Amino acid sequence: MDKSSNSLNWFEIPTTDISRATDFYQTIFDITLEENNMEDAKMAFFPSEMGSGKATGSLVQSPNHTPSMEGSIVYLNANPSMDKILNKVEAAGGKIVVPKTSIGEHGYIAFMKDTEGNKVGIHSMN
Template sequence: MPHTLNWFEIPVTDFARAKAFYETVLGISIAPMAMGPTMMGMLSTDPTAVGGAIVQDEGGAPSQTGTMVYLNGGDDLAPMLARVVPAGGAVVVPKTEIGNDFGFFAHFVDTEGNKVGLHSMG
Protein backbone atom coordinates (compact mmCIF):
# COMPACT_ATOMS: atom_id res chain seq x y z
CA MET A 1 0.00 0.00 0.00
CA PRO A 2 1.79 3.19 -1.16
CA HIS A 3 -0.26 5.65 0.96
CA THR A 4 -2.37 5.15 4.05
CA LEU A 5 -4.52 8.12 3.04
CA ASN A 6 -6.53 7.69 -0.14
CA TRP A 7 -9.05 10.54 -0.17
CA PHE A 8 -10.24 13.32 2.14
CA GLU A 9 -13.17 15.72 2.17
CA ILE A 10 -13.30 19.08 3.92
CA PRO A 11 -16.97 19.89 4.67
CA VAL A 12 -18.18 23.38 3.79
CA THR A 13 -21.45 25.22 4.31
CA ASP A 14 -20.94 28.03 1.77
CA PHE A 15 -19.28 26.53 -1.30
CA ALA A 16 -18.48 29.82 -3.05
CA ARG A 17 -16.90 31.28 0.10
CA ALA A 18 -14.86 28.12 0.77
CA LYS A 19 -13.80 27.90 -2.86
CA ALA A 20 -12.51 31.49 -2.79
CA PHE A 21 -10.69 30.83 0.51
CA TYR A 22 -8.90 27.67 -0.62
CA GLU A 23 -8.06 29.11 -4.04
CA THR A 24 -6.42 32.10 -2.31
CA VAL A 25 -4.58 30.15 0.38
CA LEU A 26 -3.40 27.28 -1.84
CA GLY A 27 -2.81 29.41 -4.93
CA ILE A 28 -4.82 27.06 -7.15
CA SER A 29 -7.99 27.15 -9.22
CA ILE A 30 -10.84 24.92 -8.02
CA ALA A 31 -13.43 23.79 -10.56
CA PRO A 32 -16.87 23.15 -9.03
CA MET A 33 -18.38 19.74 -9.77
CA ALA A 34 -21.99 18.84 -9.00
CA MET A 35 -22.59 15.21 -8.07
CA GLY A 36 -26.33 15.02 -7.52
CA PRO A 37 -27.14 17.29 -4.59
CA THR A 38 -23.45 17.41 -3.56
CA MET A 39 -21.10 20.18 -4.71
CA MET A 40 -17.40 19.29 -4.80
CA GLY A 41 -14.22 21.18 -5.58
CA MET A 42 -11.12 19.07 -6.17
CA LEU A 43 -7.99 20.30 -4.40
CA SER A 44 -5.74 18.19 -6.64
CA THR A 45 -6.24 16.71 -10.07
CA ASP A 46 -2.98 14.73 -10.07
CA PRO A 47 -4.02 11.06 -10.43
CA THR A 48 -0.76 9.90 -8.80
CA ALA A 49 -1.25 12.00 -5.65
CA VAL A 50 -3.55 11.59 -2.66
CA GLY A 51 -6.72 13.47 -3.52
CA GLY A 52 -9.20 15.55 -1.63
CA ALA A 53 -11.95 18.08 -2.06
CA ILE A 54 -14.05 20.72 -0.40
CA VAL A 55 -17.56 19.31 -0.23
CA GLN A 56 -20.95 20.85 0.40
CA ASP A 57 -23.69 18.32 1.12
CA GLU A 58 -26.43 17.66 3.64
CA GLY A 59 -24.34 15.27 5.74
CA GLY A 60 -21.23 17.41 6.16
CA ALA A 61 -20.57 19.66 9.14
CA PRO A 62 -17.43 21.78 9.50
CA SER A 63 -15.54 21.13 12.73
CA GLN A 64 -12.51 22.16 14.75
CA THR A 65 -12.44 18.79 16.52
CA GLY A 66 -11.90 15.25 15.33
CA THR A 67 -9.71 14.13 12.47
CA MET A 68 -7.39 16.81 11.13
CA VAL A 69 -6.20 17.00 7.55
CA TYR A 70 -2.74 18.41 6.82
CA LEU A 71 -2.36 19.99 3.41
CA ASN A 72 0.99 20.07 1.63
CA GLY A 73 2.60 23.45 2.29
CA GLY A 74 5.17 23.02 -0.50
CA ASP A 75 8.80 23.88 0.19
CA ASP A 76 7.82 26.39 2.89
CA LEU A 77 4.31 26.67 4.35
CA ALA A 78 4.84 30.32 5.37
CA PRO A 79 3.53 31.88 2.11
CA MET A 80 0.29 29.83 2.27
CA LEU A 81 -0.16 30.58 5.96
CA ALA A 82 0.32 34.31 5.28
CA ARG A 83 -2.71 34.21 2.95
CA VAL A 84 -5.06 32.64 5.55
CA VAL A 85 -6.09 35.80 7.44
CA PRO A 86 -6.51 38.04 4.35
CA ALA A 87 -8.69 35.28 2.84
CA GLY A 88 -11.00 35.30 5.89
CA GLY A 89 -9.55 32.52 8.05
CA ALA A 90 -7.62 32.54 11.31
CA VAL A 91 -4.19 31.18 12.20
CA VAL A 92 -4.43 29.18 15.44
CA VAL A 93 -0.91 27.67 15.51
CA PRO A 94 1.85 29.60 13.71
CA LYS A 95 4.58 27.90 11.71
CA THR A 96 6.21 25.60 14.25
CA GLU A 97 9.22 23.31 13.93
CA ILE A 98 8.37 19.68 14.64
CA GLY A 99 11.96 18.60 15.35
CA ASN A 100 13.86 15.43 14.44
CA ASP A 101 13.99 16.61 10.80
CA PHE A 102 10.22 16.20 10.38
CA GLY A 103 9.79 19.76 9.09
CA PHE A 104 7.23 22.34 10.15
CA PHE A 105 3.48 22.54 10.74
CA ALA A 106 0.80 25.17 11.31
CA HIS A 107 -2.95 25.11 11.98
CA PHE A 108 -5.63 27.45 10.69
CA VAL A 109 -9.41 27.72 10.84
CA ASP A 110 -11.00 28.20 7.43
CA THR A 111 -14.00 30.36 6.58
CA GLU A 112 -16.30 27.41 7.27
CA GLY A 113 -15.04 26.63 10.78
CA ASN A 114 -12.77 23.67 9.98
CA LYS A 115 -9.39 23.38 11.68
CA VAL A 116 -6.86 22.36 9.01
CA GLY A 117 -3.10 21.81 9.13
CA LEU A 118 -0.26 22.69 6.81
CA HIS A 119 3.04 20.80 6.63
CA SER A 120 6.33 21.56 4.90
CA MET A 121 9.93 20.50 5.27
CA GLY A 122 11.18 24.09 5.16
Protein backbone atom coordinates in the same frame (compact mmCIF):
# COMPACT_ATOMS: atom_id res chain seq x y z
CA MET B 1 -4.31 -1.59 3.76
CA ASP B 2 -0.66 -2.43 4.26
CA LYS B 3 2.63 -0.53 4.43
CA SER B 4 3.03 -0.60 0.63
CA SER B 5 -0.20 1.38 0.08
CA ASN B 6 -1.31 4.89 1.01
CA SER B 7 -3.20 4.99 4.30
CA LEU B 8 -5.10 8.00 2.93
CA ASN B 9 -6.59 7.96 -0.54
CA TRP B 10 -9.21 10.71 -0.40
CA PHE B 11 -10.22 13.56 1.92
CA GLU B 12 -13.21 15.86 2.10
CA ILE B 13 -13.25 19.22 3.87
CA PRO B 14 -16.84 20.16 4.82
CA THR B 15 -18.26 23.54 3.80
CA THR B 16 -21.45 25.49 4.36
CA ASP B 17 -20.71 27.86 1.45
CA ILE B 18 -18.79 26.12 -1.34
CA SER B 19 -18.07 29.37 -3.20
CA ARG B 20 -16.62 31.10 -0.13
CA ALA B 21 -14.53 28.04 0.76
CA THR B 22 -13.30 27.65 -2.82
CA ASP B 23 -12.24 31.31 -2.92
CA PHE B 24 -10.40 30.91 0.41
CA TYR B 25 -8.35 27.85 -0.60
CA GLN B 26 -7.65 29.16 -4.10
CA THR B 27 -6.42 32.43 -2.59
CA ILE B 28 -4.12 31.06 0.09
CA PHE B 29 -2.62 28.23 -2.01
CA ASP B 30 -2.66 30.12 -5.33
CA ILE B 31 -4.37 27.17 -7.05
CA THR B 32 -7.54 26.52 -9.03
CA LEU B 33 -10.12 24.09 -7.68
CA GLU B 34 -12.43 22.39 -10.17
CA GLU B 35 -16.09 22.63 -9.14
CA ASN B 36 -18.60 19.87 -9.82
CA ASN B 37 -21.90 18.56 -8.44
CA MET B 38 -22.42 14.92 -7.49
CA GLU B 39 -25.99 14.01 -6.48
CA ASP B 40 -26.78 16.25 -3.47
CA ALA B 41 -23.17 17.44 -2.99
CA LYS B 42 -21.44 20.51 -4.35
CA MET B 43 -17.72 19.81 -4.64
CA ALA B 44 -14.51 21.68 -5.46
CA PHE B 45 -11.59 19.37 -6.24
CA PHE B 46 -7.99 20.07 -5.28
CA PRO B 47 -5.46 19.78 -8.14
CA SER B 48 -4.40 16.21 -8.81
CA GLU B 49 -2.94 13.93 -11.42
CA MET B 50 -5.29 11.00 -11.86
CA GLY B 51 -3.57 7.63 -11.64
CA SER B 52 -0.52 9.05 -9.83
CA GLY B 53 -1.26 7.15 -6.62
CA LYS B 54 -1.08 10.39 -4.63
CA ALA B 55 -3.90 11.21 -2.22
CA THR B 56 -6.15 14.14 -3.01
CA GLY B 57 -9.58 15.44 -2.07
CA SER B 58 -12.16 18.15 -2.27
CA LEU B 59 -14.25 20.73 -0.50
CA VAL B 60 -17.81 19.46 -0.09
CA GLN B 61 -21.13 21.13 0.70
CA SER B 62 -23.88 18.58 1.39
CA PRO B 63 -26.37 17.58 4.09
CA ASN B 64 -23.83 14.95 5.22
CA HIS B 65 -20.90 17.34 5.75
CA THR B 66 -20.60 19.64 8.78
CA PRO B 67 -17.55 21.87 9.35
CA SER B 68 -15.82 21.33 12.69
CA MET B 69 -12.81 22.30 14.79
CA GLU B 70 -12.89 18.78 16.31
CA GLY B 71 -12.19 15.32 14.95
CA SER B 72 -9.79 14.23 12.23
CA ILE B 73 -7.27 16.73 10.90
CA VAL B 74 -6.23 16.92 7.27
CA TYR B 75 -2.76 18.34 6.62
CA LEU B 76 -2.45 20.12 3.27
CA ASN B 77 0.89 20.26 1.49
CA ALA B 78 2.46 23.72 1.78
CA ASN B 79 5.86 22.90 0.25
CA PRO B 80 8.30 24.35 -0.38
CA SER B 81 7.48 26.69 2.55
CA MET B 82 4.23 27.52 4.35
CA ASP B 83 5.15 31.16 5.06
CA LYS B 84 3.56 32.53 1.87
CA ILE B 85 0.35 30.58 2.55
CA LEU B 86 0.09 31.54 6.23
CA ASN B 87 0.56 35.20 5.31
CA LYS B 88 -2.67 35.02 3.24
CA VAL B 89 -4.93 33.14 5.67
CA GLU B 90 -6.34 36.03 7.73
CA ALA B 91 -6.76 38.41 4.78
CA ALA B 92 -8.74 35.63 3.04
CA GLY B 93 -11.11 35.27 6.02
CA GLY B 94 -9.44 32.47 8.00
CA LYS B 95 -7.52 32.46 11.27
CA ILE B 96 -4.16 31.02 12.32
CA VAL B 97 -4.91 28.74 15.31
CA VAL B 98 -1.38 27.37 15.83
CA PRO B 99 1.47 29.26 14.14
CA LYS B 100 4.29 27.62 12.20
CA THR B 101 5.82 25.07 14.57
CA SER B 102 8.90 22.91 14.08
CA ILE B 103 8.44 19.15 14.23
CA GLY B 104 12.17 18.54 13.95
CA GLU B 105 13.49 16.57 11.00
CA HIS B 106 9.91 16.22 9.70
CA GLY B 107 9.57 19.93 8.90
CA TYR B 108 6.88 22.31 10.14
CA ILE B 109 3.16 22.30 10.83
CA ALA B 110 0.54 24.95 11.49
CA PHE B 111 -3.21 24.87 12.12
CA MET B 112 -5.71 27.28 10.64
CA LYS B 113 -9.44 27.78 10.96
CA ASP B 114 -10.88 28.14 7.47
CA THR B 115 -13.84 30.31 6.44
CA GLU B 116 -16.18 27.38 7.12
CA GLY B 117 -15.07 26.71 10.70
CA ASN B 118 -12.80 23.71 10.05
CA LYS B 119 -9.45 23.21 11.73
CA VAL B 120 -7.04 22.29 8.92
CA GLY B 121 -3.36 21.43 9.24
CA ILE B 122 -0.64 22.70 6.95
CA HIS B 123 2.72 20.94 6.54
CA SER B 124 5.97 21.90 4.80
CA MET B 125 9.60 20.89 5.07
CA ASN B 126 10.83 24.53 5.28
